[in-house]
Amino acid sequence: DVKVTQSSRYLVKRTGEKVFLECVQDMDHENMFWYRQDPGLGLRLIYFSYDVKMKEKGDIPEGYSVSREKKERFSLILESASTNQTSMYLCASRPTGARGTQYFGPGTRLLVL
Amino acid sequence: EDKVVQSPLSLVVHEGDTVTLNCSYEVTNFRSLLWYKQEKKAPTFLFMLTSSGIEKKSGRLSSILDKKELFSILNITATQTGDSAIYLCAVAGGTSYGKLTFGQGTILTVHP
Numbered sequence: 001d002v003k004v005t006q007s008s009r010y011l012v013k014r015t016g017e018k019v020f021l022e023c024v025q026d027m028d029h030e031n032m033f034w035y036r037q038d039p040g041l042g043l044r045l046i047y048f049s050y051d052v053k054m055k056e057k058g059d060i061p062e063g064y065s066v067s068r069e070k071k072e073r074f075s076l077i078l079e080s081a082s083t084n085q086t087s088m089y090l091c092a093s094r095p096t097g098a099r100g101t102q103y104f105g106p107g108t109r110l111l112v113l
Numbered sequence: 114e115d116k117v118v119q120s121p122l123s124l125v126v127h128e129g130d131t132v133t134l135n136c137s138y139e140v141t142n143f144r145s146l147l148w149y150k151q152e153k154k155a156p157t158f159l160f161m162l163t164s165s166g167i168e169k170k171s172g173r174l175s176s177i178l179d180k181k182e183l184f185s186i187l188n189i190t191a192t193q194t195g196d197s198a199i200y201l202c203a204v205a206g207g208t209s210y211g212k213l214t215f216g217q218g219t220i221l222t223v224h225p
Contacts, residue, residue, distance in 0.1 A: 004155070031211050033212075033213075035215075040122065040217055041217060042117075042119075042201065042215040042216050042217040042218050043156075043201065043203075043213075043215040044215070045212060045213070045214075048212060058212070090155070090156070094211045096211075101147065101158060101161060102147075102158075102211065102213060103158075104149075104155035104156045104157075105155055106154050106155045107154065107155060
């Protein structure tokens with residue numbers, strides 16, 4: 001079974017703090033994704049990566065950056081957290097050629113005070 | 114810009130009812146449409162549809178795609194309380210690496 005894990009289920013941070021969200025997958029997938037999920041808005045893509053050290057902006061990259069130093073790990077970084085970044089963050093991975101099927105981690109619920 | 118719209122946004126039914134969830138889309142270079150179920154955790158994959166008119170079934174759930182009219186439906190028959198969840202529709206398109214565009218989701222609540 002594909003396993004995608006995220007470093008924290010719940011996180012509380014203060015405005016202005018730097019926040020790191022980690023995602024690890026154990027199936028050697030090339031492609032990894034970070035989404036945020038908000039009520040009424042569904043999942044929105046923040047960034048994705050199709051290879052080590054490669055990244056592309058998604059639909060809402062502002063205020064975020066990412067790092068992919070190893071194939072199995074994809075990190076989302078909030079350089080200076082703001083209250084409007086309070087959300088559920090979901091990581092996903094997908095092998096190349098799987099025609100769109102993505103496997104999701106359990107999510108990190110982030111509260112920025 | 115790719116767009117996926119789901120309806121209704123929420124639905125409350127009683128056990129035993131049949132429900133139909135809708136998903137319409139506008140996507141460049143359509144590749145596939147996917148349905149996910151999300152309870153209080155990670156979304157779990159239900160179906161992937163690539164061809165029009167071919168129904169996919171899994172137990173009480175079924176789904177079909179219409180590529181001419183650009184929509185899909187997800188049917189759940191004889192609903193149970195365990196079907197209560199958010200149902201997400203997503204479309205893979207464009208030229209990027211399996212990028213999905215999601216709809217807003219439909220919140221289904223099944224009362225006993």
